[in-house]
Amino acid sequence: MKKHLILIILKLQVLIILLPFSGFNQISPLQKGFKAYSIKHAEDTIDFFIYNPKNLDKKNLFIHISGSWPAPLWIETDPCCVTADPFSYNLIPEDYAYVVISKYKFPFSEKEDFNIPDGYWKKNTLDFRVNRTNEVIKYIQQNLFKPEKIVLVGTSQGTDVAAKLATLNKDVTHLGFWAGGGLPQLMEFILFARKEAIAGKITEKEATDKIDSLLVQFEKMFADPSPDKMWDENSYLSYVSFSEPPVENLLKLDIPIFVAIGTKDENVAIENSYIIPVQFIRHQKKNLTFRHYPNYDHSFYEKLPNGEEMDRFDDVTKEFISWLEKK
Structure with a gap:
């Protein structure tokens, strides 16, 4: 499933901007309207x-x-x-400080052939x-200001992070949970194998064989959650650490939650997300807004009947901002 992640991000979730100059110039935060901060530890x-331009x-x-893509915030192309940041900054209300955090040891920008x-x-x-995110808050x-509202929006793997952080930091006031599932990430592999069988792409025997093989692989990872062993472009350690069911953290929250998922998501099976509203109904919790968008993919591109794709990320952002202003 994750073997297509970089292609998906580059094709669907990446914003490409042409600047007045060409060449592989280093991109500074100031160029993009950002002010840089650092928290230094050993x-x-x-x-x-x-x-804040x-x-x-x-x-x-x-x-x-x-999400999980190991990359700088900006990639220097010609x-x-x-950038892998899908947000249109002009849609964020001006009284909000919009924050992004670099992945571990990644700079703000690097060339295309980054390691x-x-x-x-x-x-x-x-x-x-x-x-790390908690430290930034x-x-x-x-050191900077005392926010009245603290809004977390996790996308893809970031949903796991946002959901857990909101249970630990009681100053978080609102949560966006976008393109994430309620069950452990490993369930995606099983769900997509079943979807292939239902669609007739593989036989039932092939599906059960595939799932048996997946279960053996999962056992290997939990027996030895090493950062040095890789499977499907991620480490054993990462898979094991991200095996907490996000729905369990979501259920601990009483703050407003906005869940958004596309029915054609190719990374997160839509069936994995439906566990969230079902569990909230079961526990009679009323703080969930659940949106499932027909024909939207993992990056909120709508797949039209004629084969074209329309970027709807801004539409979801606008709906979220409107929701946020009412909560």
Whole structure:
């Protein structure tokens, strides 16, 4: 499933911007309207960036927690340039400080042939990402301003991070959970094998054989959750650490939650997301807004009957902002 991740991100979730110059120039945060901050530790430097090109005072915080793709925030291409951040910054209300956080040891920008930093897979765990984001919130509260609202929006793997962080940091006021499932990530492989069988792409025997093989692989990973062993372009350690069912963390929350998923998501089976509203109904919790968008994929591109694709990420963002202003 994840073997297509980079292609999917580049094709569907990436914003390409042409600048007045060409060539592989290094991209600075200031060029993109961001101010850079760093939290330095002996074994980690957390680099985060606040979008504020007009230098306005802020009263609220909006943090985007990105997915699993190990990459810099911007990639230096010719013509310039590519980012994995799908948000249109002009849609974020000006009283919100929009924040993005670099992945471990990644700079703000790098060339297309970038390498994954040494030690990255050792750090790419759920708790590590949760703790880094939590530190950014505390730094902003203690050193920059005290937000009235703290909004987390996790996309893809970032949904796991956002859901768990919201249970730990009681200052978080709103949660966006976009393109994520309620069950452990490993369930996706099984669900997609079943979907292939139902669609007639493989036989029932082939599906059961495939699932048996997956279960053996999962056992191997849990028996030895090593950052040095890889499977389907991710480490054993990462898979094991991200095996907590996000729905369990979501159910612990009483803050407003906005779940968004596309019915044609090719990374997260829509069936995996329906467990969320079902469990909220079961527990009689009323703080969930659940949106399932017909024919939207993992990056909220709508697949039209004529084969064309329409980018609907901004539409989801606008709906979320409208929801946010009412909560």
